[in-house]
Amino acid sequence: MNKRNMFRGALWKKMVVLFFIVSVLPIGAVSYWNYRTTRADLQQRIYNGLTAIAAAKKQQITQLIKLRQEQVSIIAESYIYRTTLEQINRSSHNSARLGAKINATLKRQVESMESLSEIFITDAKGKIVVSSHDNDLGRDMSDSDVFTKGKDGLYLKDFYFDPELEANPPPLCHCNSYR
Numbered sequence: 001m002n003k004r005n006m007f008r009g010a011l012w013k014k015m016v017v018l019f020f021i022v023s024v025l026p027i028g029a030v031s032y033w034n035y036r037t038t039r040a041d042l043q044q045r046i047y048n049g050l051t052a053i054a055a056a057k058k059q060q061i062t063q064l065i066k067l068r069q070e071q072v073s074i075i076a077e078s079y080i081y082r083t084t085l086e087q088i089n090r091s092s093h094n095s096a097r098l099g100a101k102i103n104a105t106l107k108r109q110v111e112s113m114e115s116l117s118e119i120f121i122t123d124a125k126g127k128i129v130v131s132s133h134d135n136d137l138g139r140d141m142s143d144s145d146v147f148t149k150g151k152d153g154l155y156l157k158d159f160y161f162d163p164e165l166e167a168n169p170p171p172l173c174h175c176n177s178y179r
């Protein structure tokens with residue numbers, strides 16, 4: 001039998017096809033099945049990882065907001081501010097000196113707390129009487145939700161971005177009415 005005839009025969013073709021069916025197709029099928037299961041497993045792992053990261057970040061942000069709220073609440077309920085404001089309200093001849101003293105204290109507190117950009121206190125009509133920013137003194141806040149809702153008690157304003165404070169974090173507003 002001639003070598004050329006061997007490659008031309010039907011038996012050789014059948015053996016090649018049989019070899020392909022027996023070896024290559026199962027390898028391809030197993031590879032495809034492995035790809036599909038690995039892909040689904042990888043997607044689930046990524047989803048679980050991202051869900052865990054989101055939950056951890058949510059907890060961190062919640063704790064940070066609670067911490068900042070407690071810090072601001074301590075400032076808002078400070079005995080020093082309360083007594084100084086009462087003195088300012090009772091006597092007008094010392095009000096400028098007392099106001100300057102409390103403004104300086106507010107500025108130091110803002111500088112010591114990186115999350116605060118400004119602290120101000122209004123009178124009963126909504127006019128800013130003391131502030132860590134001197135240019136805000138005398139500004140009317142009577143129409144602001146910070147003032148109107150703060151008169152009723154503790155008020156935590158939603159985050160907002162102030163274009164004048166673009167380098168600072170979103171402000172957290174806390175009001176506590178002094179009656």
